Amino acid sequence: MTEQDVDGVDEALALVGPPPAGRAASHPPGHRDTPWERARATAARAGRATAARTRRVALGQAVGQVLAAPLTALTDLPPFDTSAMDGWAVAGPGPWEIRAGDSVLAGHAELPALPDGVAVRIATGARVPAETTAVIRSEHARAEPGRAGRPCADQGGGHLHARREVVPGQDIRPRGQECRTGDELVPAGTAVTPAVLGLAAAAGYDELTVVEPPRVEVLVLGDELLTSGVPHDGLIRDALGPMLGPWLRALGAEVTAVRRMGDDAEALRRAVTGSGADLVVTTGGTAAGPVDHVHPVLRAAGADLLVDGVRVRPGHPMLLARLTASRHLVGLPGNPLAAVSGLLTLAEPLLRGLAGRRAPEPYRAPLRDAVQGHPDDTRLVPVVHRAGRVVPLHFAGPAMLRGLAAADGLAVVPPGGARPGDEVEVLDLPWTAFAAAPPALAPRPSDTPASTARPTPAQGRCFT
Ligand SMILES: Nc1nc2c(c(=O)[nH]1)N[C@H]1C(S)=C(S)[C@@H](COP(=O)(O)OP(=O)(O)OC[C@H]3O[C@@H](n4cnc5c(N)ncnc54)[C@H](O)[C@@H]3O)O[C@H]1N2
Numbered sequence: 001m002t003e004q005d006v007d008g009v010d011e012a013l014a015l016v017g018p019p020p021a022g023r024a025a026s027h028p029p030g031h032r033d034t035p036w037e038r039a040r041a042t043a044a045r046a047g048r049a050t051a052a053r054t055r056r057v058a059l060g061q062a063v064g065q066v067l068a069a070p071l072t073a074l075t076d077l078p079p080f081d082t083s084a085m086d087g088w089a090v091a092g093p094g095p096w097e098i099r100a101g102d103s104v105l106a107g108h109a110e111l112p113a114l115p116d117g118v119a120v121r122i123a124t125g126a127r128v129p130a131e132t133t134a135v136i137r138s139e140h141a142r143a144e145p146g147r148a149g150r151p152c153a154d155q156g157g158g159h160l161h162a163r164r165e166v167v168p169g170q171d172i173r174p175r176g177q178e179c180r181t182g183d184e185l186v187p188a189g190t191a192v193t194p195a196v197l198g199l200a201a202a203a204g205y206d207e208l209t210v211v212e213p214p215r216v217e218v219l220v221l222g223d224e225l226l227t228s229g230v231p232h233d234g235l236i237r238d239a240l241g242p243m244l245g246p247w248l249r250a251l252g253a254e255v256t257a258v259r260r261m262g263d264d265a266e267a268l269r270r271a272v273t274g275s276g277a278d279l280v281v282t283t284g285g286t287a288a289g290p291v292d293h294v295h296p297v298l299r300a301a302g303a304d305l306l307v308d309g310v311r312v313r314p315g316h317p318m319l320l321a322r323l324t325a326s327r328h329l330v331g332l333p334g335n336p337l338a339a340v341s342g343l344l345t346l347a348e349p350l351l352r353g354l355a356g357r358r359a360p361e362p363y364r365a366p367l368r369d370a371v372q373g374h375p376d377d378t379r380l381v382p383v384v385h386r387a388g389r390v391v392p393l394h395f396a397g398p399a400m401l402r403g404l405a406a407a408d409g410l411a412v413v414p415p416g417g418a419r420p421g422d423e424v425e426v427l428d429l430p431w432t433a434f435a436a437a438p439p440a441l442a443p444r445p446s447d448t449p450a451s452t453a454r455p456t457p458a459q460g461r462c463f464t
């Protein structure tokens, strides 16, 4: 690192030398140094191609999991014509004769059809009697007592007068307004949020079919790693063990173990081949140093290298291997920010596929400051969102976590770099709230009533 290079940029931009002798020859051509976008697509495809395990769980247990099947309505919603307001159900033109004693409450059995010229008291959420023309809110009606001595008009007959024009259908939520039985409410791959739970309950579900979270085992390699205390005598703290477990969980994985392995090729081979996890994540040992055992172990295990090196900085030695038809291994480089780069480039799309989750809509944001680029490789740079732009952070070298710890996401800087104002893709960190409105919730043109259409109370612009 140069004296000026406190951010680690020189190191992040370092060009790769020729591949170490003997390694390139052992892999088929075309696998090495995959472009960043293609590496992500390969990982996502590998995840999707692996059959997911599913299970049925009670609604209360489903939050945070992923729907294995579309949520289709088991009922019309509302299931019956419903009053949207407390007031009066009326039939035909007014004034209406108030039917003594009758009043319709939510949850009660259906009343007989309302004869023309009659009004009955009705509560919000109550089933509207057949032949009802409209519901009039209490504050928009005047009840005239029928006989002297009766305290309340609605208890003793009398007549109801509307204080304003009554539009047929007003304040009635028609059966099926939100959905019909069998309509798809949300697709498979949707994460079960509290809102999805509420919708599922409303639509008649007691249980949901969800994808079992993929099981992930983390193997932290390196004899130089301490698990406690301050670095000393050439030893450093393991920064990845504490970080990867919760990060992988945030990506929807069930982390079965985080094991510290040292630099022992045979122990690594046994751990990799003996693991029952859907995904083994290793850290360190991906390069070609004397104790970098990941490649030789994968060769010995007969693994198929789907991605072996990615044109991204930091993290270019990252790899993805298929161990068996249903088990994969992601090799993260040892430098901590390089490991995060590998996590987002390979592990995140793979896990998304394994967990049956849909890909988030990619989004771009303008850069506030210029970012120096690598001539050939993509760069992932920690950024924060500020006033609609993203600001690159300092201390973003491959071995540094200081920038990342303050970041909202990683900006994807194309080869050659980016200037202030250039729009770059941003990968949110799992704990960052959406900075941009999720496009899936933005209204589509077909959702918006045409400006020429006259809204009526029962359709179009609906406030009830
Ligand atoms: N001759 C070359 N050497 C290296 C190249 C290269 O292209 N040619 N690439 C460099 C890059 S870039 C990276 S990244 C690393 C990747 O190396 P490994 O994956 O083999 O990782 P290690 O050598 O085991 O460790 C690298 C570095 O990271 C520290 N480390 C490892 N694990 C942890 C941990 N759990 N917590 C904190 N720090 C960790 C380790 O002590 C090393 O300092 O290779 C370069 N070399």
Ligand code: MOO
Binding pocket: 011, 012, 312, 313, 314, 315, 316, 317, 333, 335, 338, 398, 399
């Ligand atoms: O710089 Mo390395 O790129 O740490 O992966």
